[in-house]
Amino acid sequence: MSRTVKIVILFIAVIAVGWGIGKYTSPSPSASIEEGASAGAGSDLQAPPKSSSEPSVEPSPELSPEPSAVASDAPEAPGTGSEPTAAPSDKPDNSGSQASAEPSPAATAKPTDAGSSGSGDPAAEQTAAEPDSMTVMVNKQYQLPDGYKPADLVYPDVPFIFSEKIEKRMMRKTAAGALERMFAGAKKDGVYLAGVSAYRSEKTQTTLFNNYVARDGEEKARTYSAVPGHSEHQTGLAIDVSGSDGKCAAESCFGGTKEADWLAAHAAEYGFIIRYPEGKQGITGYMYEPWHIRYVGQEIAKEIAAKGITLEEYYDAVPVSK
Template sequence: MLKRNGMFYVGLLLVCTGLALLLSACEQRETPQPQEANTNKAGTSQQEGVKTELAPVTDGQTSKPDSPDNDSLPVVADPDAVTVLVNKQIRLPENYIPADLVYPDVRFVFKEKIEKRMLRKEAAQALETMFAAAGKDGINLAGVSGYRSEARQKVIFNQYAAKDGEEKAKTYSAYPGTSEHQTGLAIDVSGSDGKCAAESCFAGTPEAEWLAAHAAESGFIIRYPEGKEGITGYKYEPWHIRYVGVELAKEISAKGITLEEYFGDAVPVTTQP
């Protein structure tokens, strides 16, 4: 009798143990276990084949200036056109970079082969022709600043705004994305000695007078002429020349007008940035 009762209790114990193990297994299957995400050195979190880019850390120099108007500007339809119009009302596509930037074989006021030494190929060739023509007339020109990326323009504009205030800075410096320098078709020039480079004292110099009289012969115009500030939005800059091609440059120069006046309202744009 005792032996039979002992076997009964052993069996009952085994049944209870089995039920406990079964309930534990069911609970584990119903409760998902958290998976540890694998974050690589580039800041990318990978989990079950899904990549989530973590937000990059930036400094103040790379942030957009506080200008809601700049973000809502229409964008030029053909930024690669030699006659492209870029100003305070029409901007380039975001982070636009010309595909044919080269280093023109001319004198600059600095020695380094850096970004601002470049121009688009057609403009660079025209610049070489113009510098050679000036040299024959006894005028020795030098490049000051050519192509400028949007990122670089952000830094420059923010520095000017911090120094002189944003409203004053807008009279002589462009918001990122609206600078002619970014087209690769514009360049600031000076005399070979670098005196008055990109400064108001350049006006009236032999170099400035030669440019006003002869730049169009090589396809360049004085982009921001005197007395046209209300149209261009920028103060007089006799050092800032812009390549538009010989035919158009001669027409604009002969009529004494600006690029804005030449195009009027006929510039095709898109409202999509």
């Protein structure tokens, strides 16, 4: 090996060692490697932390105001998923909207008045504030105004178990139309319904009730007949229905007939509810009447049917006085 070669090798060695010392002395070898490793990854990782911190900031402003605002608005939407309890409290606010005759909970009796009466007596009789509402609640506690008569009574074009065009054949126009569609729907299913008794004036109810009282005594009469002013038949929105043969018309033997079963299964599709369901006497104040249906509009009828509740429960207006 020539001297020149030795010198060159030495020179290279010196440079190499010098480079190595320079590299490994300034920062500690272990530190530099870890930092390098972490720095390399860190540059990639730091972006995500930034981006992940950004979303974590963004969602909070989105979550706080908007969804809560939506949620608090939602109960105002009639019929949707709103809680029955929301219905009565919304009512007074929207008292001006009942003119639309929409089946909105906003337009109904006034369970709120019961709360605001201050009497503390839940059994105190109340007068329905909006008797013309399709969703008015009339029961043993809530009565119609004295002498109330709906202005839009018509004769629904459906068979009744009698042929005369008399008072009890009438219903309010909207309910009459729904009844016609329901009878037609039943017919398609091979079920032939007939009307038994629909609208009933306060005067007629008075005569009827007094006759029942004379026969059975007032206490018993009250279990199956309404005190004048407290009958749903006076709203023009209720009707007693039977099979076209008229058997068991407004009698308990109607229960279990195919007509009764059809009504229970399909009435809500047309906006009617079985107003006095079985096992709910403690709430409605009336024994089971599978023949008595009441128009409230499809939305509410479907909700009441799906939940297996009564109109009183829908409005959170229980208990009802006996």
